[in-house]
Amino acid sequence: MAPWGYEKDNGPAHWHKDCPIANGKNQSPIDLINGEVKYDSGLKPLTAKYVPFSDAKFLNNGHSVQFQPSAGNGSELTGGPLAVKYNFEQFHFHWGNNDTEGSEHRVDGKMYPAELHFVHWNSTNPSFKDAVGSGGPNGLAVLGFFLKVGAENAALKPITDLIPKVKDAGTSVTVPSNFDMQAILPATLTDYYTYDGSLTTPPLAECVKWIVFKQPLEVSAAQMEAFRSVINRDGKPMGGNYRPPCPLHDRAVKTSFK
Ligand SMILES: CC[C@H](CNC(=O)c1ccc(S(N)(=O)=O)cc1)c1ccc2[nH]ccc2c1
Numbered sequence: 001m002a003p004w005g006y007e008k009d010n011g012p013a014h015w016h017k018d019c020p021i022a023n024g025k026n027q028s029p030i031d032l033i034n035g036e037v038k039y040d041s042g043l044k045p046l047t048a049k050y051v052p053f054s055d056a057k058f059l060n061n062g063h064s065v066q067f068q069p070s071a072g073n074g075s076e077l078t079g080g081p082l083a084v085k086y087n088f089e090q091f092h093f094h095w096g097n098n099d100t101e102g103s104e105h106r107v108d109g110k111m112y113p114a115e116l117h118f119v120h121w122n123s124t125n126p127s128f129k130d131a132v133g134s135g136g137p138n139g140l141a142v143l144g145f146f147l148k149v150g151a152e153n154a155a156l157k158p159i160t161d162l163i164p165k166v167k168d169a170g171t172s173v174t175v176p177s178n179f180d181m182q183a184i185l186p187a188t189l190t191d192y193y194t195y196d197g198s199l200t201t202p203p204l205a206e207c208v209k210w211i212v213f214k215q216p217l218e219v220s221a222a223q224m225e226a227f228r229s230v231i232n233r234d235g236k237p238m239g240g241n242y243r244p245p246c247p248l249h250d251r252a253v254k255t256s257f258k
């Protein structure tokens with residue numbers, strides 16, 4: 001099969017051939033149906049401590065645009081549903097070719113124009129890849145933020161300003177060391193959905209504690225348009241790089257809010 005993608009001939013409906021776990025019982029994303037979630041008063045706020053990276057790249061890997069430090073620097077995530085500390089690994093985006101589609105998770109069937117994923121790995125593992133292969137839903141913790149069109153996002157501007165430099169697949173650019181990743185996050189990481197799931201791209205490993213925030217972040221129409229200028233390995237717009245929702249099977253979605 002052609003390398004996986006989101007086109008007709010290599011998209012999500014084909015992924016099961018190389019990754020049979022695609023039809024597993026703990027797959028992501030899902031539709032977050034408010035009538036079926038359960039409030040858990042034991043869910044505390046999350047704490048993300050992000051230290052500025054001196055050596056990070058912003059890259060186009062053919063299926064997303066991604067902020068990738070060259071090494072860890074103590075940036076970490078704790079709290080919420082997490083029993084241990086998780087190290088920051090990377091963040092990346094999924095988006096659509098218009099404002100009616102683009103997010104991976106949905107809320108009562110509603111899609112947002114984009115979704116931002118902050119990927120972290122369980123620090124009891126020696127490396128990110130070991131965490132992916134560690135078995136069970138505690139290998140990675142991914143924070144999901146919906147993006148909606150509104151005011152310009154000043155915290156994301158240093159990143160969206162770099163998008164034209166990584167328009168083509170396989171290109172990358174160095175991110176200025178004064179980029180403040182912490183500023184992207186809301187002041188308090190309180191209201192979220194959480195459930196056990198998977199990577200939303202091959203290898204679709206079922207190793208993710210998903211934490212999806214209820215409150216979308218805003219980006220300007222111009223920032224949204226920047227994403228839509230990115231192209232994939234086939235020279236086509238990358239927009240539409242989202243997997244449709246997967247069956248919940250017998251999983252529970254918990255919320256930190258009533
Ligand atoms: C083990 C998988 C990894 C590549 N994939 C990821 O890191 C990844 C991370 C997050 C998400 S999401 N959308 O769910 O947040 C999807 C995929 C990965 C990393 C290094 C590798 N070297 C060779 C193969 C290979 C694969």
Ligand SMILES: [Zn+2]
Pocket residue numbers: 092093094117200
């Ligand atoms: Zn993602």
